[in-house]
Amino acid sequence: MPEGDTIFRTARSLGRALAGKPVTGFRSTYPRLTRFHDDTPLTGQLIERVESRGKWLLIHFSGGATLVTHMLMNGSWHIYRHGQPWQKPRFDMRIVLENADYIAVGFKVPVAEMHTAQSLARDRRIPGSTVDVLSSAFDVEEAEHRLVAHPGEETGDVLLHQDVLAGVGNVFKSEICFITGIHPFARVSALAPEQVKALVATARRLVGANVLEDSGNTIVTYGGRQRRTTNSSDPRQSLWVYGRYGEPCRRCGHPIDRRLQGPDARVTFWCAVCQPMPEQPR
Numbered sequence: 667m668p669e670g671d672t673i674f675r676t677a678r679s680l681g682r683a684l685a686g687k688p689v690t691g692f693r694s695t696y697p698r699l700t701r702f703h704d705d706t707p708l709t710g711q712l713i714e715r716v717e718s719r720g721k722w723l724l725i726h727f728s729g730g731a732t733l734v735t736h737m738l739m740n741g742s743w744h745i746y747r748h749g750q751p752w753q754k755p756r757f758d759m760r761i762v763l764e765n766a767d768y769i770a771v772g773f774k775v776p777v778a779e780m781h782t783a784q785s786l787a788r789d790r791r792i793p794g795s796t797v798d799v800l801s802s803a804f805d806v807e808e809a810e811h812r813l814v815a816h817p818g819e820e821t822g823d824v825l826l827h828q829d830v831l832a833g834v835g836n837v838f839k840s841e842i843c844f845i846t847g848i849h850p851f852a853r854v855s856a857l858a859p860e861q862v863k864a865l866v867a868t869a870r871r872l873v874g875a876n877v878l879e880d881s882g883n884t885i886v887t888y889g890g891r892q893r894r895t896t897n898s899s900d901p902r903q904s905l906w907v908y909g910r911y912g913e914p915c916r917r918c919g920h921p922i923d924r925r926l927q928g929p930d931a932r933v934t935f936w937c938a939v940c941q942p943m944p945e946q947p948r
């Protein structure tokens with residue numbers, strides 16, 4: 667599943683290609699979207715901006731509607747020049763948005779809905795911008811409150827709640843716990859206030875660092891031995907613990923642990939020495 671930083675980069679690219687320009691073409695294989703377009707044509711409207719909220723991508727039209735998409739596991743947006751061959755098969759196309767310069771194609775985008783401002787605000791699945799770690803509207807103190815509101819849950823699992831910290835995915839979860847020295851299976855109730863602060867600050871910093879212009883497509887949280895010229899797609903080259911089961915910890919040499927976590931059984935990596943389990947809940 668793409669993490670928040672991937673969706674952010676997609677939103678930024680789509681925004682550059684589409685924002686401020688009139689839509690010259692719209693197509694979709696989803697009847698609900700084409701029906702909307704029949705009733706309220708998107709062609710002729712401007713795309714005002716493209717925004718990410720956690721793992722959701724929002725395309726705002728000047729007529730007041732917002733096209734909301736979620737990539738789940740396999741969806742993606744591509745941007746092409748007119749006449750340029752597509753990198754994925756036509757039958758994977760779900761949505762096409764065109765302007766005079768570009769064609770944006772949503773391939774295998776499994777969730778796509780048209781919203782009004784009201785329905786968007788009401789929709790509890792789509793995080794508000796103050797919850798998104800990449801948003802300038804992100805509120806640090808509110809985020810700390812949301813985190814400690816889950817005292818009985820494991821820290822690593824709560825980091826994945828998109829209504830607590832939107833944009834943190836499974837790779838970042840393990841990396842944030844390692845960098846803060848917190849055992850991912852420690853209950854939130856066992857965390858000291860400064861640890862809660864460190865989790866939120868680190869989430870914001872790490873996900874933010876991965877949307878810098880030169881950050882490529884690989885999540886990088888560890889830069890120790892990485893050569894800047896190699897853009898390795900091997901996660902073991904760029905991460906502290908994720909994907910490094912049995913390999914020596916980059917800080918202490920102890921072999922990295924791995925276990926499934928939470929109701930969705932997401933894989934979690936940690937170092938038992940650098941991230942000790944708190945002895946008893948505070």
Ligand SMILES: [Zn+2]
Pocket residue numbers: 915916917918919920937938939940941
């Ligand atoms: Zn270690």
